[in-house]
Amino acid sequence: MLKKIGGVVALVGMCALSLFLLNCGSSSSRPSGVVYVLTQGINGGGDTVSSFGLDLDSGELSLVNSNAATCPAATQANPQPCGAPLDIVLDPAGAAAFVLNQGIPCITQANGQCVPTDSSPIAPSIYSYTVNSDGSLSSPGAAVNWTCVSPNGTACSSYYADTAVLMARDDAGQFLFVIDDGVYPYPASCPLIAAAVQSSQNAMDFTGCPSISVFSISGSSLTLVSQSSTYQSPLYLSKIPTSLSAITFTPSTPANASPQELLFVSENYDLCTVSCLPPGSTPNDNALSVYGVSSTGVLSEQPNSPYALAVSNPISVIAVNTTPAGQAANGGVFAFVGSQGSGTGAVNPFQLCTVANETDCSGAAAAENLVVPVLCPPAQTCSVSAGQDPLAMAVDPTNNFLYVLAQSGAVFGFRINTTQGTLAGLIPTNVPTGSQPVSMAIHPTVNNTGQYLYVSNSNSDSITGFALSTTSGAMSSLPTVITPAAPSGIAVH
Numbered sequence: 001m002l003k004k005i006g007g008v009v010a011l012v013g014m015c016a017l018s019l020f021l022l023n024c025g026s027s028s029s030r031p032s033g034v035v036y037v038l039t040q041g042i043n044g045g046g047d048t049v050s051s052f053g054l055d056l057d058s059g060e061l062s063l064v065n066s067n068a069a070t071c072p073a074a075t076q077a078n079p080q081p082c083g084a085p086l087d088i089v090l091d092p093a094g095a096a097a098f099v100l101n102q103g104i105p106c107i108t109q110a111n112g113q114c115v116p117t118d119s120s121p122i123a124p125s126i127y128s129y130t131v132n133s134d135g136s137l138s139s140p141g142a143a144v145n146w147t148c149v150s151p152n153g154t155a156c157s158s159y160y161a162d163t164a165v166l167m168a169r170d171d172a173g174q175f176l177f178v179i180d181d182g183v184y185p186y187p188a189s190c191p192l193i194a195a196a197v198q199s200s201q202n203a204m205d206f207t208g209c210p211s212i213s214v215f216s217i218s219g220s221s222l223t224l225v226s227q228s229s230t231y232q233s234p235l236y237l238s239k240i241p242t243s244l245s246a247i248t249f250t251p252s253t254p255a256n257a258s259p260q261e262l263l264f265v266s267e268n269y270d271l272c273t274v275s276c277l278p279p280g281s282t283p284n285d286n287a288l289s290v291y292g293v294s295s296t297g298v299l300s301e302q303p304n305s306p307y308a309l310a311v312s313n314p315i316s317v318i319a320v321n322t323t324p325a326g327q328a329a330n331g332g333v334f335a336f337v338g339s340q341g342s343g344t345g346a347v348n349p350f351q352l353c354t355v356a357n358e359t360d361c362s363g364a365a366a367a368e369n370l371v372v373p374v375l376c377p378p379a380q381t382c383s384v385s386a387g388q389d390p391l392a393m394a395v396d397p398t399n400n401f402l403y404v405l406a407q408s409g410a411v412f413g414f415r416i417n418t419t420q421g422t423l424a425g426l427i428p429t430n431v432p433t434g435s436q437p438v439s440m441a442i443h444p445t446v447n448n449t450g451q452y453l454y455v456s457n458s459n460s461d462s463i464t465g466f467a468l469s470t471t472s473g474a475m476s477s478l479p480t481v482i483t484p485a486a487p488s489g490i491a492v493h
Contacts, residue, residue: 031053031054031055031062031064031134031135032053032054032055033053033054033056033443033452033492033493034051034052034054034064034094034135034492034493035051035054035061035441035454035491035492036049036050036052036088036090036492037049037050037052037487037488037489037490038070038085038086038087038088038099038456038487038489038490039085039483039487039488040084040085040458040485040486041080041484041485042485042486046485047069047070047080047084047085048069048070048484049067049068049085049088049097049099049129049137050063050067050483050484050487051064051067051068051135051136052064052463052481053135054443054452054492056443056452058478059452059466059467060465060478060479061463061465061479061481064134064135064136067484068129068136068137068138068140069140070082070101070127070140071101071125071127072127072140073143081104081122082101082102082143083101083102083104083164084101084102084488085099085100085101085488085489086100086102086164086488087099087100087166087488088100088489088490088491089168089169089176089491090491090492090493091217091219092171092172092173092444094131094493095130095131095219095220096129096130096131096217096219096220097128097129097130097131097137097220097491098126098127098129098167098176098220098222099128099140100125100126100164100166100167100178100489102124102163102164103121103122103123103125103147103162103163104121104122105121105161105162105183105184121160121161122161123145123146123147123148123160123161123162124145124146124147124162124163124178125143125145126143126144126167126176126178126215126222127140127141127143128141128220128221129220130219130220141220141221144215145159146178146213146224147159147160147161147162147211147234148160149197149203149206149231149232149233150231150232151230151231152226152228152229152230152231160183161183161208162180162181162211163181163182163184164178164179164180164181165180165242166178166179166242168244168245168246169217169246170247170248170261170293171246171248172248173217174217174297175214175215175216175217175225175293176214176217176222177212177213177214177244177263178212178215179210179212179241179244179265180210180211180213180234180241181210181240181241182208182209182210182211182240186208186209186210186271187205187206187208187209189205189206190205190206190237190238190271191206191209191236191238193238193301194235194236194237194238194289194291194299194301195235195236196226196228196231196233196234196235196236197230197231197233198228198230198231202231203233206233206236209236209237209238210236210238210239210271211235211236212235212241212244212263212265213225213234213235214227214235214293214297214298214299215297216296216297225296225297227299235291235299237267238270238271238272239267239269239270239271239284239285239287239289239306240267240268240269241265241266242268242314242316242317243265243266243317243338244265245263245264245319245335246261246262246263246293247261247262247264247319247320247321247333248260248261248262248321249262249321249323249333249352251354251369260292261292261293262290262291262293262319262352263291263292263293263299264288264289264290264317264319264335265288265289265291265317266287266288266315266317267285267287267289268285268286268313268314268315269285270283270284270285270287271283284306284308286308286309286310286311286312286313286314286339287306287307287308287309288305288309288317288337288350289301289305289306289307290302290306290307290352290371303368304368304370305371307350307371309337309339311337311339311346311348313339313340314338314339315340315391316337316390316392316393317335317336317337317338317393318335318394318395319333319334319335319352320333320334320335320336320416321399322334322399322400322416332351332352332354332355332419332420332421333351333354334349334350334351334374334416334421335349335351335371336348336349336350336393336423337349337350338386338391338392338393338404339390340388340389340390344385344386344387344388345385345386345387345389345390346383346384346385346386346390347384347386347390347393347402347412347414348373348381348382348383349374349381349382349421349422349423350371350373350374350421351371351372351373351374352369352370352371353365353366353368353371354366354369360372360373360375374420374422382421382423384425386404386406386412387404387406387407387412388407388408389406389407389408390404390406390412391405391438392404392405392438392439392440394441394442395416396442396446396451396468396473397442397444397445397446397451398446398470399416399418400415400416400418400473401413401414401415401416401426401473402414402415402416402423403440403442403453405439405440406430406437407436409432409433409434409435409436409437410430410432410433411430411431411433411437411453411466412425412429412430413425413426413429413431413473413474413475414426414473415473426474426475427474428474431466431475433455434455434457434459434460434462434464434480435457435459435460436457436458436459437455437457437458437464438456438457438488439455439488440456440490441454441490441491441492442454442468442492443493444492444493446470451468451470452465452466452467452478452492453466453468454466454490455490456483456487456489456490457487458486458487458488461482461483461485461487462480462482462483462487463480463481463487464477464480465478465479465480465481466478
Protein backbone atom coordinates (compact mmCIF):
# COMPACT_ATOMS: atom_id res chain seq x y z
CA MET A 1 0.00 0.00 0.00
CA LEU A 2 1.29 3.47 -0.84
CA LYS A 3 2.25 5.73 2.04
CA LYS A 4 0.55 9.14 2.06
CA ILE A 5 3.29 11.71 1.34
CA GLY A 6 1.15 14.84 0.95
CA GLY A 7 -0.10 16.67 -2.13
CA VAL A 8 -1.65 15.55 -5.37
CA VAL A 9 1.59 16.12 -7.29
CA ALA A 10 3.49 13.72 -5.04
CA LEU A 11 0.83 11.03 -5.42
CA VAL A 12 0.80 11.40 -9.21
CA GLY A 13 4.59 11.18 -9.26
CA MET A 14 4.56 8.03 -7.19
CA CYS A 15 1.97 6.46 -9.49
CA ALA A 16 4.00 7.33 -12.57
CA LEU A 17 7.13 5.84 -11.00
CA SER A 18 5.30 2.63 -10.11
CA LEU A 19 3.15 2.25 -13.20
CA PHE A 20 5.05 -0.76 -14.47
CA LEU A 21 4.50 -2.46 -11.12
CA LEU A 22 1.08 -1.58 -9.75
CA ASN A 23 -1.80 0.68 -10.57
CA CYS A 24 -2.38 3.29 -7.87
CA GLY A 25 -5.55 3.42 -5.85
CA SER A 26 -8.34 0.90 -5.67
CA SER A 27 -11.79 0.58 -7.11
CA SER A 28 -15.03 0.34 -5.20
CA SER A 29 -16.36 -2.17 -7.74
CA ARG A 30 -15.06 -5.66 -8.29
CA PRO A 31 -12.54 -5.98 -11.15
CA SER A 32 -13.34 -8.27 -14.08
CA GLY A 33 -10.76 -10.76 -12.78
CA VAL A 34 -8.83 -11.19 -9.53
CA VAL A 35 -5.46 -12.76 -8.70
CA TYR A 36 -4.66 -13.74 -5.10
CA VAL A 37 -1.13 -14.48 -3.92
CA LEU A 38 0.03 -15.66 -0.51
CA THR A 39 3.12 -14.01 0.90
CA GLN A 40 5.27 -15.45 3.68
CA GLY A 41 7.05 -12.22 4.65
CA ILE A 42 10.54 -11.82 6.05
CA ASN A 43 11.94 -13.90 8.91
CA GLY A 44 8.63 -15.60 9.56
CA GLY A 45 6.53 -12.43 9.72
CA GLY A 46 4.05 -10.71 7.43
CA ASP A 47 1.99 -13.67 6.22
CA THR A 48 -0.83 -12.20 4.10
CA VAL A 49 -3.03 -12.67 1.04
CA SER A 50 -2.57 -9.88 -1.51
CA SER A 51 -5.34 -9.19 -4.04
CA PHE A 52 -4.75 -7.89 -7.58
CA GLY A 53 -7.38 -6.78 -10.06
CA LEU A 54 -7.04 -8.50 -13.46
CA ASP A 55 -7.86 -6.67 -16.69
CA LEU A 56 -9.24 -9.43 -18.91
CA ASP A 57 -8.51 -7.42 -22.07
CA SER A 58 -4.79 -6.96 -21.37
CA GLY A 59 -3.92 -9.43 -18.61
CA GLU A 60 -2.32 -6.65 -16.57
CA LEU A 61 -2.68 -6.59 -12.78
CA SER A 62 -3.43 -3.73 -10.41
CA LEU A 63 -3.16 -3.88 -6.64
CA VAL A 64 -6.34 -3.93 -4.60
CA ASN A 65 -5.21 -1.98 -1.58
CA SER A 66 -6.15 -4.49 1.05
CA ASN A 67 -4.24 -7.45 2.48
CA ALA A 68 -5.86 -10.23 4.51
CA ALA A 69 -3.96 -12.05 7.26
CA THR A 70 -3.39 -15.77 6.77
CA CYS A 71 -3.15 -16.32 10.55
CA PRO A 72 -5.28 -14.09 12.82
CA ALA A 73 -3.42 -15.40 15.89
CA ALA A 74 -0.16 -13.76 14.79
CA THR A 75 1.36 -11.29 17.24
CA GLN A 76 4.53 -9.26 17.32
CA ALA A 77 6.04 -11.73 19.76
CA ASN A 78 5.06 -14.73 17.62
CA PRO A 79 4.52 -13.52 14.03
CA GLN A 80 4.03 -16.97 12.50
CA PRO A 81 2.00 -19.16 14.86
CA CYS A 82 0.30 -21.04 12.01
CA GLY A 83 3.41 -21.95 10.07
CA ALA A 84 3.96 -20.73 6.52
CA PRO A 85 0.95 -20.20 4.22
CA LEU A 86 1.33 -22.74 1.39
CA ASP A 87 -1.66 -22.82 -0.89
CA ILE A 88 -4.84 -20.93 -1.78
CA VAL A 89 -7.93 -22.34 -3.53
CA LEU A 90 -11.06 -20.53 -4.73
CA ASP A 91 -14.54 -21.94 -5.09
CA PRO A 92 -15.81 -22.16 -8.71
CA ALA A 93 -17.77 -18.90 -8.41
CA GLY A 94 -14.82 -16.99 -6.98
CA ALA A 95 -16.93 -16.04 -3.97
CA ALA A 96 -14.88 -17.84 -1.31
CA ALA A 97 -11.18 -18.52 -0.75
CA PHE A 98 -9.42 -21.13 1.39
CA VAL A 99 -5.83 -20.77 2.62
CA LEU A 100 -3.72 -23.72 3.77
CA ASN A 101 -1.15 -23.12 6.53
CA GLN A 102 1.65 -25.63 6.94
CA GLY A 103 1.64 -25.89 10.72
CA ILE A 104 4.77 -26.21 12.85
CA PRO A 105 5.83 -29.79 13.63
CA CYS A 106 8.06 -30.57 16.57
CA ILE A 107 11.80 -30.26 16.05
CA THR A 108 13.69 -33.50 15.35
CA GLN A 109 16.81 -33.85 17.48
CA ALA A 110 20.05 -35.69 16.70
CA ASN A 111 18.81 -38.71 18.67
CA GLY A 112 15.69 -38.93 16.50
CA GLN A 113 13.33 -37.62 19.16
CA CYS A 114 10.73 -35.05 18.17
CA VAL A 115 10.82 -32.27 20.77
CA PRO A 116 8.34 -29.35 20.90
CA THR A 117 9.64 -25.80 21.19
CA ASP A 118 7.96 -22.60 22.38
CA SER A 119 6.36 -22.22 18.94
CA SER A 120 5.69 -25.87 18.12
CA PRO A 121 4.05 -28.22 17.64
CA ILE A 122 1.15 -26.44 15.94
CA ALA A 123 -1.25 -28.39 13.75
CA PRO A 124 -1.78 -27.27 10.14
CA SER A 125 -4.90 -25.22 9.49
CA ILE A 126 -7.22 -23.87 6.81
CA TYR A 127 -8.78 -20.42 7.05
CA SER A 128 -11.73 -19.44 4.86
CA TYR A 129 -12.59 -16.02 3.43
CA THR A 130 -15.43 -14.44 1.52
CA VAL A 131 -14.63 -12.20 -1.44
CA ASN A 132 -15.62 -8.56 -1.04
CA SER A 133 -17.21 -6.45 -3.77
CA ASP A 134 -13.85 -4.93 -4.76
CA GLY A 135 -12.09 -8.31 -5.00
CA SER A 136 -10.38 -8.08 -1.61
CA LEU A 137 -10.87 -10.75 1.02
CA SER A 138 -12.81 -10.55 4.26
CA SER A 139 -11.27 -11.22 7.63
CA PRO A 140 -10.57 -14.95 7.97
CA GLY A 141 -13.13 -17.23 9.56
CA ALA A 142 -12.41 -19.70 12.33
CA ALA A 143 -9.45 -22.03 11.88
CA VAL A 144 -10.22 -25.50 10.58
CA ASN A 145 -7.92 -28.20 11.98
CA TRP A 146 -8.12 -31.87 11.05
CA THR A 147 -5.12 -33.72 12.49
CA CYS A 148 -7.08 -35.15 15.40
CA VAL A 149 -8.51 -38.64 15.86
CA SER A 150 -11.50 -39.35 18.10
CA PRO A 151 -14.61 -41.56 18.04
CA ASN A 152 -17.39 -40.10 15.92
CA GLY A 153 -19.79 -38.03 18.01
CA THR A 154 -17.13 -36.89 20.51
CA ALA A 155 -15.32 -33.59 20.62
CA CYS A 156 -11.89 -33.47 19.04
CA SER A 157 -9.79 -31.46 21.45
CA SER A 158 -6.16 -32.53 20.96
CA TYR A 159 -4.53 -32.00 17.56
CA TYR A 160 -1.23 -33.70 16.83
CA ALA A 161 1.68 -32.11 14.99
CA ASP A 162 1.67 -32.69 11.26
CA THR A 163 2.94 -31.01 8.11
CA ALA A 164 0.50 -29.96 5.39
CA VAL A 165 1.72 -30.23 1.79
CA LEU A 166 -0.92 -29.15 -0.72
CA MET A 167 -4.66 -28.99 -1.36
CA ALA A 168 -6.96 -29.16 -4.38
CA ARG A 169 -10.69 -29.05 -5.04
CA ASP A 170 -12.81 -30.89 -7.57
CA ASP A 171 -14.24 -29.10 -10.61
CA ALA A 172 -17.72 -28.89 -9.11
CA GLY A 173 -16.42 -27.23 -5.95
CA GLN A 174 -18.03 -29.92 -3.80
CA PHE A 175 -14.89 -31.22 -2.06
CA LEU A 176 -11.51 -29.92 -0.91
CA PHE A 177 -8.69 -32.47 -0.63
CA VAL A 178 -5.57 -31.99 1.55
CA ILE A 179 -2.42 -34.11 1.64
CA ASP A 180 -0.16 -34.23 4.73
CA ASP A 181 3.38 -35.46 5.26
CA GLY A 182 2.71 -36.74 8.77
CA VAL A 183 5.21 -36.56 11.62
CA TYR A 184 8.92 -37.30 11.34
CA PRO A 185 10.31 -39.72 12.38
CA TYR A 186 7.40 -41.64 10.89
CA PRO A 187 5.52 -44.20 12.98
CA ALA A 188 6.60 -47.76 12.26
CA SER A 189 2.97 -48.90 12.22
CA CYS A 190 1.50 -46.98 9.29
CA PRO A 191 -1.00 -49.07 7.29
CA LEU A 192 0.39 -51.10 4.38
CA ILE A 193 -2.78 -50.28 2.44
CA ALA A 194 -4.51 -46.89 2.72
CA ALA A 195 -6.86 -47.10 5.71
CA ALA A 196 -8.83 -45.00 8.18
CA VAL A 197 -8.99 -45.43 11.93
CA GLN A 198 -11.56 -48.05 12.93
CA SER A 199 -10.44 -48.84 16.48
CA SER A 200 -8.47 -47.43 19.39
CA GLN A 201 -5.53 -49.62 18.31
CA ASN A 202 -5.67 -48.11 14.82
CA ALA A 203 -5.66 -44.67 16.41
CA MET A 204 -2.43 -45.50 18.23
CA ASP A 205 -0.85 -47.08 15.16
CA PHE A 206 -1.83 -44.57 12.46
CA THR A 207 -1.68 -41.18 14.17
CA GLY A 208 1.16 -39.18 12.65
CA CYS A 209 1.28 -41.18 9.40
CA PRO A 210 0.95 -39.41 6.02
CA SER A 211 -2.68 -38.85 5.11
CA ILE A 212 -5.38 -37.47 2.82
CA SER A 213 -8.24 -35.46 4.33
CA VAL A 214 -11.45 -34.48 2.56
CA PHE A 215 -13.73 -31.53 3.32
CA SER A 216 -17.16 -30.81 1.91
CA ILE A 217 -17.56 -27.19 0.78
CA SER A 218 -20.64 -25.07 1.44
CA GLY A 219 -20.06 -21.41 0.62
CA SER A 220 -17.06 -20.43 2.72
CA SER A 221 -17.61 -23.27 5.23
CA LEU A 222 -15.68 -26.54 5.36
CA THR A 223 -16.85 -29.75 7.02
CA LEU A 224 -14.43 -32.64 7.52
CA VAL A 225 -15.55 -35.87 5.88
CA SER A 226 -14.59 -38.78 8.12
CA GLN A 227 -13.10 -41.65 6.15
CA SER A 228 -14.27 -44.03 8.89
CA SER A 229 -17.75 -45.00 10.03
CA THR A 230 -16.65 -45.09 13.67
CA TYR A 231 -13.83 -42.54 14.07
CA GLN A 232 -13.15 -39.00 12.95
CA SER A 233 -10.26 -39.92 10.70
CA PRO A 234 -8.44 -39.04 7.49
CA LEU A 235 -7.29 -41.75 5.12
CA TYR A 236 -3.82 -42.78 6.33
CA LEU A 237 -1.10 -43.83 3.90
CA SER A 238 2.13 -45.82 3.80
CA LYS A 239 3.66 -43.47 1.22
CA ILE A 240 4.69 -39.81 1.27
CA PRO A 241 2.27 -37.81 -0.94
CA THR A 242 3.72 -35.01 -3.07
CA SER A 243 0.82 -33.73 -5.19
CA LEU A 244 -2.84 -34.40 -6.01
CA SER A 245 -5.46 -33.78 -8.69
CA ALA A 246 -9.17 -34.60 -8.87
CA ILE A 247 -11.13 -35.38 -12.02
CA THR A 248 -14.65 -36.44 -13.02
CA PHE A 249 -15.32 -38.75 -15.97
CA THR A 250 -18.07 -41.03 -17.23
CA PRO A 251 -17.05 -44.69 -17.74
CA SER A 252 -17.84 -46.16 -21.14
CA THR A 253 -19.43 -49.25 -19.58
CA PRO A 254 -22.15 -49.87 -18.70
CA ALA A 255 -23.98 -47.80 -21.29
CA ASN A 256 -25.89 -45.83 -18.65
CA ALA A 257 -22.91 -45.35 -16.30
CA SER A 258 -22.99 -42.36 -13.97
CA PRO A 259 -20.13 -39.84 -13.74
CA GLN A 260 -17.35 -40.96 -11.41
CA GLU A 261 -14.90 -38.82 -9.48
CA LEU A 262 -11.29 -39.91 -8.98
CA LEU A 263 -8.41 -38.46 -6.97
CA PHE A 264 -4.85 -38.97 -8.28
CA VAL A 265 -1.98 -38.70 -5.76
CA SER A 266 1.73 -38.84 -6.62
CA GLU A 267 4.10 -40.34 -4.02
CA ASN A 268 7.88 -40.43 -3.78
CA TYR A 269 8.76 -42.50 -0.70
CA ASP A 270 7.46 -45.76 0.73
CA LEU A 271 7.53 -45.95 4.53
CA CYS A 272 7.48 -49.71 4.42
CA THR A 273 10.70 -51.42 5.39
CA VAL A 274 11.85 -54.94 4.60
CA SER A 275 10.19 -56.12 7.82
CA CYS A 276 6.71 -55.39 6.48
CA LEU A 277 7.17 -56.69 2.96
CA PRO A 278 7.12 -60.24 1.60
CA PRO A 279 10.58 -61.85 1.21
CA GLY A 280 12.36 -60.61 -1.87
CA SER A 281 10.22 -57.47 -2.18
CA THR A 282 11.50 -53.92 -2.17
CA PRO A 283 9.72 -50.72 -1.18
CA ASN A 284 7.76 -49.06 -3.99
CA ASP A 285 9.03 -45.51 -3.52
CA ASN A 286 7.76 -43.88 -6.72
CA ALA A 287 4.07 -44.43 -7.24
CA LEU A 288 0.73 -43.03 -8.39
CA SER A 289 -2.31 -43.83 -6.29
CA VAL A 290 -5.88 -43.52 -7.54
CA TYR A 291 -8.90 -43.19 -5.24
CA GLY A 292 -12.59 -43.22 -5.99
CA VAL A 293 -14.54 -40.39 -4.36
CA SER A 294 -18.06 -41.23 -3.22
CA SER A 295 -20.95 -38.77 -3.35
CA THR A 296 -20.26 -38.00 0.33
CA GLY A 297 -16.49 -37.60 -0.06
CA VAL A 298 -15.33 -41.00 1.22
CA LEU A 299 -12.21 -42.28 -0.54
CA SER A 300 -11.64 -45.85 -1.71
CA GLU A 301 -8.37 -46.97 -3.28
CA GLN A 302 -9.01 -48.38 -6.75
CA PRO A 303 -8.05 -51.91 -7.85
CA ASN A 304 -4.34 -52.20 -8.78
CA SER A 305 -3.53 -48.91 -7.05
CA PRO A 306 -0.88 -47.82 -6.18
CA TYR A 307 0.81 -48.03 -9.56
CA ALA A 308 4.59 -48.32 -9.56
CA LEU A 309 6.16 -45.58 -11.68
CA ALA A 310 9.35 -46.00 -13.66
CA VAL A 311 10.29 -42.39 -12.91
CA SER A 312 12.58 -40.70 -10.43
CA ASN A 313 10.97 -38.81 -7.55
CA PRO A 314 7.50 -37.79 -8.80
CA ILE A 315 6.69 -34.38 -7.32
CA SER A 316 3.62 -33.20 -9.27
CA VAL A 317 0.54 -34.61 -10.96
CA ILE A 318 -2.41 -33.27 -12.91
CA ALA A 319 -5.37 -35.24 -14.31
CA VAL A 320 -7.05 -34.09 -17.53
CA ASN A 321 -10.27 -35.22 -19.19
CA THR A 322 -10.07 -34.32 -22.88
CA THR A 323 -13.36 -35.99 -23.79
CA PRO A 324 -15.87 -33.34 -24.92
CA ALA A 325 -18.81 -32.90 -22.58
CA GLY A 326 -21.65 -35.31 -23.33
CA GLN A 327 -19.50 -37.64 -25.44
CA ALA A 328 -18.09 -41.07 -24.58
CA ALA A 329 -15.24 -41.04 -27.09
CA ASN A 330 -13.04 -38.64 -29.12
CA GLY A 331 -10.87 -37.94 -26.12
CA GLY A 332 -9.36 -39.57 -23.07
CA VAL A 333 -8.53 -39.29 -19.38
CA PHE A 334 -4.83 -38.71 -18.78
CA ALA A 335 -2.59 -38.14 -15.77
CA PHE A 336 0.65 -36.23 -16.30
CA VAL A 337 3.32 -36.81 -13.66
CA GLY A 338 6.24 -34.43 -13.16
CA SER A 339 9.43 -36.02 -11.86
CA GLN A 340 12.86 -34.86 -10.78
CA GLY A 341 15.89 -36.25 -12.55
CA SER A 342 19.63 -36.20 -11.99
CA GLY A 343 20.07 -33.52 -14.64
CA THR A 344 16.68 -32.35 -15.79
CA GLY A 345 13.11 -33.08 -14.85
CA ALA A 346 10.48 -34.73 -17.01
CA VAL A 347 6.74 -35.09 -17.52
CA ASN A 348 5.42 -38.60 -18.06
CA PRO A 349 1.91 -39.20 -19.47
CA PHE A 350 -0.38 -41.96 -18.23
CA GLN A 351 -3.82 -42.98 -19.45
CA LEU A 352 -6.85 -44.05 -17.48
CA CYS A 353 -8.27 -46.84 -19.59
CA THR A 354 -11.91 -45.97 -20.18
CA VAL A 355 -12.19 -47.30 -23.74
CA ALA A 356 -10.32 -50.25 -25.27
CA ASN A 357 -7.94 -49.22 -28.05
CA GLU A 358 -5.23 -50.73 -30.21
CA THR A 359 -2.28 -49.12 -28.44
CA ASP A 360 -2.31 -48.84 -24.65
CA CYS A 361 -5.61 -50.17 -23.30
CA SER A 362 -6.80 -53.75 -23.67
CA GLY A 363 -10.43 -54.67 -23.19
CA ALA A 364 -9.67 -55.97 -19.69
CA ALA A 365 -7.78 -52.79 -18.78
CA ALA A 366 -10.68 -50.64 -19.96
CA ALA A 367 -13.21 -52.75 -18.06
CA GLU A 368 -11.26 -52.17 -14.82
CA ASN A 369 -10.30 -48.54 -15.60
CA LEU A 370 -6.61 -49.32 -15.10
CA VAL A 371 -3.87 -46.68 -15.37
CA VAL A 372 -1.19 -47.47 -17.97
CA PRO A 373 1.76 -45.51 -19.36
CA VAL A 374 1.17 -43.75 -22.67
CA LEU A 375 3.57 -45.45 -25.07
CA CYS A 376 5.47 -44.06 -28.05
CA PRO A 377 7.20 -46.17 -30.71
CA PRO A 378 9.14 -48.32 -30.23
CA ALA A 379 7.13 -49.16 -27.08
CA GLN A 380 8.82 -46.53 -24.92
CA THR A 381 7.22 -44.14 -22.49
CA CYS A 382 6.43 -40.73 -23.95
CA SER A 383 8.48 -38.71 -21.48
CA VAL A 384 9.23 -35.06 -22.28
CA SER A 385 11.85 -32.80 -20.68
CA ALA A 386 10.47 -30.00 -18.51
CA GLY A 387 13.34 -28.27 -16.75
CA GLN A 388 14.70 -28.92 -13.32
CA ASP A 389 12.14 -29.81 -10.62
CA PRO A 390 8.77 -29.61 -12.46
CA LEU A 391 6.90 -28.75 -9.28
CA ALA A 392 3.50 -27.65 -10.62
CA MET A 393 1.30 -28.12 -13.69
CA ALA A 394 -1.79 -26.44 -15.10
CA VAL A 395 -4.04 -27.01 -18.11
CA ASP A 396 -5.73 -24.25 -20.11
CA PRO A 397 -9.55 -24.04 -20.10
CA THR A 398 -9.81 -25.90 -23.42
CA ASN A 399 -7.74 -28.88 -22.15
CA ASN A 400 -5.51 -28.58 -25.21
CA PHE A 401 -2.35 -27.23 -23.59
CA LEU A 402 -0.30 -28.28 -20.58
CA TYR A 403 1.97 -25.81 -18.77
CA VAL A 404 4.69 -27.02 -16.42
CA LEU A 405 6.44 -24.82 -13.85
CA ALA A 406 10.11 -25.66 -13.31
CA GLN A 407 11.72 -24.43 -10.11
CA SER A 408 14.83 -23.58 -12.11
CA GLY A 409 12.91 -20.56 -13.41
CA ALA A 410 10.81 -21.34 -16.49
CA VAL A 411 7.35 -22.36 -17.68
CA PHE A 412 7.35 -25.16 -20.27
CA GLY A 413 4.41 -25.45 -22.66
CA PHE A 414 3.06 -28.53 -24.47
CA ARG A 415 0.19 -29.31 -26.80
CA ILE A 416 -1.82 -32.33 -25.62
CA ASN A 417 -2.83 -34.94 -28.16
CA THR A 418 -6.36 -35.21 -26.82
CA THR A 419 -6.93 -38.77 -28.03
CA GLN A 420 -3.50 -40.31 -27.33
CA GLY A 421 -2.17 -38.27 -24.39
CA THR A 422 1.20 -37.53 -25.97
CA LEU A 423 2.83 -34.12 -25.52
CA ALA A 424 4.47 -31.89 -28.13
CA GLY A 425 6.54 -28.86 -27.13
CA LEU A 426 5.24 -25.41 -28.03
CA ILE A 427 7.28 -22.75 -29.80
CA PRO A 428 9.06 -21.44 -27.86
CA THR A 429 9.22 -24.51 -25.62
CA ASN A 430 9.70 -22.44 -22.48
CA VAL A 431 9.69 -18.86 -21.20
CA PRO A 432 11.54 -17.47 -18.16
CA THR A 433 9.91 -16.58 -14.85
CA GLY A 434 11.30 -14.76 -11.84
CA SER A 435 13.69 -16.29 -9.33
CA GLN A 436 12.56 -19.52 -7.62
CA PRO A 437 8.98 -19.82 -8.89
CA VAL A 438 6.77 -21.79 -6.53
CA SER A 439 3.19 -21.74 -7.82
CA MET A 440 1.10 -20.87 -10.87
CA ALA A 441 -2.54 -20.47 -11.89
CA ILE A 442 -4.50 -19.99 -15.13
CA HIS A 443 -7.61 -17.84 -15.45
CA PRO A 444 -10.48 -20.35 -15.77
CA THR A 445 -12.25 -18.76 -18.77
CA VAL A 446 -11.19 -17.70 -22.25
CA ASN A 447 -11.62 -14.00 -23.06
CA ASN A 448 -11.93 -12.68 -26.59
CA THR A 449 -8.32 -11.52 -26.51
CA GLY A 450 -6.82 -14.65 -24.97
CA GLN A 451 -6.21 -16.34 -21.64
CA TYR A 452 -3.69 -15.70 -18.89
CA LEU A 453 -1.22 -17.59 -16.69
CA TYR A 454 0.45 -16.18 -13.57
CA VAL A 455 3.48 -17.42 -11.61
CA SER A 456 4.53 -16.41 -8.09
CA ASN A 457 8.30 -16.07 -7.66
CA SER A 458 9.51 -16.51 -4.09
CA ASN A 459 13.04 -15.12 -4.35
CA SER A 460 12.28 -12.16 -6.62
CA ASP A 461 9.09 -11.14 -4.74
CA SER A 462 7.06 -10.90 -7.92
CA ILE A 463 4.28 -12.24 -10.13
CA THR A 464 5.22 -13.11 -13.71
CA GLY A 465 2.31 -13.06 -16.15
CA PHE A 466 1.85 -14.58 -19.59
CA ALA A 467 -0.80 -14.22 -22.27
CA LEU A 468 -1.64 -17.59 -23.83
CA SER A 469 -2.66 -17.99 -27.46
CA THR A 470 -5.98 -19.80 -27.72
CA THR A 471 -4.89 -21.46 -30.99
CA SER A 472 -1.20 -22.30 -30.55
CA GLY A 473 -0.86 -22.13 -26.75
CA ALA A 474 2.19 -19.88 -27.17
CA MET A 475 3.17 -17.76 -24.16
CA SER A 476 3.98 -14.04 -24.37
CA SER A 477 5.18 -12.09 -21.36
CA LEU A 478 3.09 -9.52 -19.49
CA PRO A 479 4.47 -6.79 -17.19
CA THR A 480 5.98 -8.20 -14.00
CA VAL A 481 4.27 -7.15 -10.76
CA ILE A 482 6.08 -6.72 -7.45
CA THR A 483 4.52 -8.38 -4.39
CA PRO A 484 5.23 -8.37 -0.67
CA ALA A 485 8.11 -10.59 0.41
CA ALA A 486 8.26 -14.30 -0.40
CA PRO A 487 5.08 -15.03 -2.38
CA SER A 488 3.92 -18.65 -2.34
CA GLY A 489 0.52 -20.02 -3.42
CA ILE A 490 -1.45 -18.22 -6.14
CA ALA A 491 -5.04 -18.44 -7.39
CA VAL A 492 -6.98 -16.58 -10.09
CA HIS A 493 -10.64 -16.03 -11.01
